[in-house]
Amino acid sequence: MSMYDTGLLDYISFRQSTHLNYHRSTIDLQDYGKLIPQAMKFVQQDLPTAALSIGNDPKLLLELGIRQWTGYGAPQDKPGALARWTVLASLREDVPLSLKARAYSSLARGWFDQAHENAPETLNISYLYDAGNSANEAVALGLISPAVLAVATRIESVGFRRPEDNKFPEHSTERFERLTDLWEALDARDAEMAEENLKREVKVSKDPLSYFCAAEDCGIVATKKSTLWRCGGGCPPAFKPSYCSKYCQKADRKHHRPFCRPDATESSVRPTDSTSATTVERGPSPPEDTSPERFQPGPERTIDVNLGGRTVQISSSTIGPQMLREMREGLEGRF
Numbered sequence: 001m002s003m004y005d006t007g008l009l010d011y012i013s014f015r016q017s018t019h020l021n022y023h024r025s026t027i028d029l030q031d032y033g034k035l036i037p038q039a040m041k042f043v044q045q046d047l048p049t050a051a052l053s054i055g056n057d058p059k060l061l062l063e064l065g066i067r068q069w070t071g072y073g074a075p076q077d078k079p080g081a082l083a084r085w086t087v088l089a090s091l092r093e094d095v096p097l098s099l100k101a102r103a104y105s106s107l108a109r110g111w112f113d114q115a116h117e118n119a120p121e122t123l124n125i126s127y128l129y130d131a132g133n134s135a136n137e138a139v140a141l142g143l144i145s146p147a148v149l150a151v152a153t154r155i156e157s158v159g160f161r162r163p164e165d166n167k168f169p170e171h172s173t174e175r176f177e178r179l180t181d182l183w184e185a186l187d188a189r190d191a192e193m194a195e196e197n198l199k200r201e202v203k204v205s206k207d208p209l210s211y212f213c214a215a216e217d218c219g220i221v222a223t224k225k226s227t228l229w230r231c232g233g234g235c236p237p238a239f240k241p242s243y244c245s246k247y248c249q250k251a252d253r254k255h256h257r258p259f260c261r262p263d264a265t266e267s268s269v270r271p272t273d274s275t276s277a278t279t280v281e282r283g284p285s286p287p288e289d290t291s292p293e294r295f296q297p298g299p300e301r302t303i304d305v306n307l308g309g310r311t312v313q314i315s316s317s318t319i320g321p322q323m324l325r326e327m328r329e330g331l332e333g334r335f
């Protein structure tokens with residue numbers, strides 16, 4: 001069993017996206033370092049043969065479904081997994097509600113994947129509804145997982161949430177509209193995100209130099225001042241630039257140098273071709289950021305990524321600035 005077995009990563013991602021509330025399920029590259037040994041240890045314990053017959057320990061059956069879905073630790077059997085989760089979620093009386101919720105959340109993700117099975121441009125609307133219905137049940141039982149929110153977002157974006165958005169007149173939106181628990185959860189999450197963004201914008205706008213990496217084209221915005229390193233030179237605090245890394249500090253040096261003096265009355269204005277080298281920057285230097293492993297979990301960094309005209313934010317407290325920029329380039333290149 002290789003450490004980077006894609007089946008293993010699918011298995012971990014499936015569990016993370018279906019079993020936990022979205023507040024607790026964000027997954028960073030470094031989290032895999034912890035989750036992989038956990039998952040391997042877990043999967044290496046063979047499920048008792050007894051659990052293979054329907055009617056036994058619901059927890060093991062839920063687990064078996066994930067293995068069958070991902071093909072990790074059991075032969076892949078997607079119809080078998082869907083059947084197992086359906087039994088747990090809606091047919092058995094003796095299953096604890098928290099486990100039913102996870103089974104519904106797993107079904108939501110399962111049907112969602114099935115809805116896109118054939119080709120990305122064709123969407124199976126019955127399966128999408130099955131995904132929505134399962135997601136709605138999971139929410140009703142108190143589990144708002146990332147999978148559940150992804151299903152809701154997708155249904156809304158294809159226009160089935162409201163009749164006025166419907167692009168497929170041959171399909172009615174009515175049954176989708178009835179998924180009220182799901183819509184309530186999605187709206188609450190969106191409101192929460194909007195509020196967080198607003199707070200962040202207000203905070204950043206009051207003191208932009210402390211939150212933005214000053215290097216041109218970097219684009220790193222910190223959510224805490226302490227994430228960035230301020231210039232250690234003589235420039236006045238009000239005009240002092242901040243950097244995400246030594247790399248950016250170096251890149252910006254020639255722009256900033258002429259302003260890095262106690263009597264400066266404005267901040268670095270770019271571009272400048274001044275080559276005067278009268279001020280030497282001093283003070284603590286930020287660490288090199290070429291190795292993402294150097295970054296210990298700490299304050300969060302955020303970068304905006306443009307995906308085909310839509311801006312999304314990637315936030316991480318463990319991915320270093322260099323890797324965040326690489327991720328942005330990789331993602332933007334695909335749209």
Ligand SMILES: [Zn+2]
Pocket residue numbers: 213214215218219220243244245248321
């Ligand atoms: Zn930077």
Ligand SMILES: [Zn+2]
Pocket residue numbers: 231232233234235240241256259260261281
């Ligand atoms: Zn300075």
